[in-house]
Amino acid sequence: MAENSGVFLLRGEDSLVPMQPGKFALEDDFQRLLARFPELLVGDQIDPQNPRRWILVKREQAISTREIGAPIWAVDLVFLDQDGIPTLVEIKRKEDSRLRRGVVGQMLDYAANCRTYWTAETLRDGFVTSCQETGQAPEKALADLLAPDMTPPEFWELVRFNLKANNIRLLFVADAIPIELRRVVDFLNEQMDSVEVLAVELRQFVRDDLKTIVPTVYGHQPRSPKRAGALRRWNEISLFEAFEQTLSERELAIARAIYAWMQKGGARKVIFGTGKDYGSVYPLFRPNGISINPAYLSTDGSLWLQFGSLEKKPVFGPIPARQALMQQFNTIKGVDLKDSDLTRYPSITLRTIAEDPEGETKVLNALKWMEEQIERA
Template identity: 25%
Template sequence: MPIAIHNNTTTTKLPEEPFKNEAELQACIEQSPYLLFSESESSVTTVQREVGLPSAGILDLLVVDNEGLPVAVEVKLARNAQSRREVVAQAFDYVADLSNLTFDELDEIVDGSLTGVLTALVGPEQFPGLRKICATNLRAGRIRLVIAVDSAGEDLIRIVRYITDHSDIDVRLVSISKFDNGKILVPRLLVVPVSDALSSFGRINSARKVDTTFEAIISAYNLTADDKLQTRGHGSTYRAIYFEDWPDGIHYEFMNKPDWVSVEIHLESDEAAPLAPMLIPFAGQELMPAIILEWDQKWRNRGRLLAKITDYENPDLVASAMRELISRTKPIIDKYYAKR
């Protein structure tokens, strides 16, 4: 489809041009990764192009945002012979491989570029905190997947939309059109997760209400929390709390779901896994009146302790629940790591 450029007296019609090959489209995204995101989202920077992963092969592009969220980008042209199912399967293989890497392992693969990019995004003083968030996101499998194409058929759109509608996986489909020998690039977000669409456009009032309440919960908690216990990040579905003396794979977290908000402690690395026997006995205990602790052994194959709160319109209640969870469990964890 052509585009038109208007000035005061004339109109110039520019026809869409094909990309020469996938490498050209990759290069365009490498230089301008913001094409893959809406204006309301966090700023992003390219870490490296063609990243050699241990098992999945060569990832076209690795990007990261200023909240420490890794983004895997798979680039395909419509004329590529690969089936649409193969494209999606390959893209998910990249994400699975990334989630098995530690921050240091991934940083070594990209020759230190991950450290360099995160430092450039927030500065040397804030880098340690952002590094910890990025490391936790990797271990937790919180990795955004972007399939970038020049055009997409209905079959690919249907597959990606089904995934976004029926899972919590953060995947999107973006097309980029080329004009005037690549001087003009026009992106289109073909498929985005429902939560992203709601946060960008506010289509459903109830979703906006939950998000507003979640922000109130975070504010209520941070208002009385020590500086070292402040939440990190600006995500709409979760906020984490880290301790510098603990391994990357263990942290507290507020989780935002449509029907409830939870306070949790996550074990997301092999180094954190031995804590499970110490936390499991808390399951079934009353954290606060009518708020019961649960143990979820399936979480990242290591486990998490959580309490779901349906009365999420009471920010002080949820904030108090997190403080109580920290009060009960932190001394046990501190004691364990002090002996090591």
Template identity: 25%
Template structure:
């Protein structure tokens, strides 16, 4: 049975299926890298992506880096391309082998060259060098996730993915990501499907880095008490306020403790707009504007809601000037109890307002 699409109040019609080019598929993944990392085990919630990263043998289509230093290489192919079954495998493995030979500085230089001069560690605000250290470790160990992004998964591709996962080491996992696209008039629908995640999860269980335990709330508070006694009580107050407003908590799996706060809405699913992290100089609060830069109504509502809290030390104006590319990380000691009490409600209302704007459009 085919797909039918209609505008509200209009007639049902068959959409146009597929992409004009592989570049269009590449652009979607670059703008929404969580489509890739959301299906992989052990990935951090904050991710950035780079297109056409040069590895010495031609550029990789998309490279994704998360806040824990995990690397994912993405090769995009359309079903009509005869390379989808054979050459794509050789290409992506060749890219992986070239990146494997880089050190962290070379990787950062290649990323900056492909991304308008912005270092990935600067984009992720890696002030204490923990992300750089994790990237260096992953590069040296060839610890990559490889994603074959296509508009249609066939039996041949399934067989190749299963075989590659069987013969490669735990550090390397391969999945196929199908992004079926339908468009009609001004409406577009994207239908993601993955194959191979069960193989990757099984392999990751044998990898000591991939199976690194997530920090618990108690461990995070213990770190605060020992390393930031002034910020610790404020951190406890913010955690309590966020949980009381309906956010869910999940610990990070980086080298230092962190906790992330998610909110589920019908319009946007589960999102993680707030994080509290242990840094070299103490506890910091992150408002993840950059995660929503491609969702204008949500990023704007979030910015306005945070900005409406009198005197809050979040540099919203600077975030706007930088095109929502930054996710500010602010020492929690800069917040007052009033700021902390107001922040969870402001973030939640921003999601509610953005969802309402989408429904009215």
């Protein structure tokens, strides 16, 4: 029996197979494995109370200082967790001499520049592209990540907030994490409040066509209250207090009219969002027992249309049905939604609606038309 294996596979009741330490031949093999199976980042070790789950934004995500002539680097992998925290992954094999020193400076460069070079839209576009390249539906991948009471726009708002606040996570991933790197990780965690720094060791064991991967996380510390703050649930009072601070009287009247339509005199349930910076509310529709959320009102001063979330859902799943809905909103002067918006999440500002003398009537007619289509389903 081989020495130094440390891992055994029990086959049936009578056969014990010793697994031998293996290695990743190329860094690209490492990248592809994590891109396909982000579960290997063991979110339950990173946060045992609230295990992290991931969506891949992109492999080789570009980043720079934005200065003229500055080099453009590429982060090996970028993920987002369910709280919209950008997670930057740099991969090195244990044979790489840069594992101990060079990779630390590299990651600090990324951390210092990501909030100025990236936007929530940058990461969203990367996510959509990665999904398309792997044959996934972006809407489904995101829905699988999010809590039932969080909308996609609220999630991307969280991403925007985290970038602005520099709430990010840095992961050093290697098939062996040297003690020197573990000490650096511990030191960085002690010095930075908003940035979480971890090292993930992925040890590989092989035997014939069998492979076993054993992940271990180094550097985990209890999350600080500053980083672990719970999201608040908005309500009617807090929503309109926020509106009153930013909207004109006419815009506020339109917001109240839209909210009244959502409530339907108290006969319809409305769901309030949990955004950190912006509140939101939307009416609960369940055609054929399936929840859909075609439109929501946000304290950013906009009515958001969730065309992208309607794909493969009742009523507005087919593109022609979404086109018909889009045309209802295009009757508002200054609104010019296009077919390219039918798979996205466009918005109409309350200011635009208010600038049309008949804007309030037109937007309510569009919403009522939408409601009629749902009720017929």
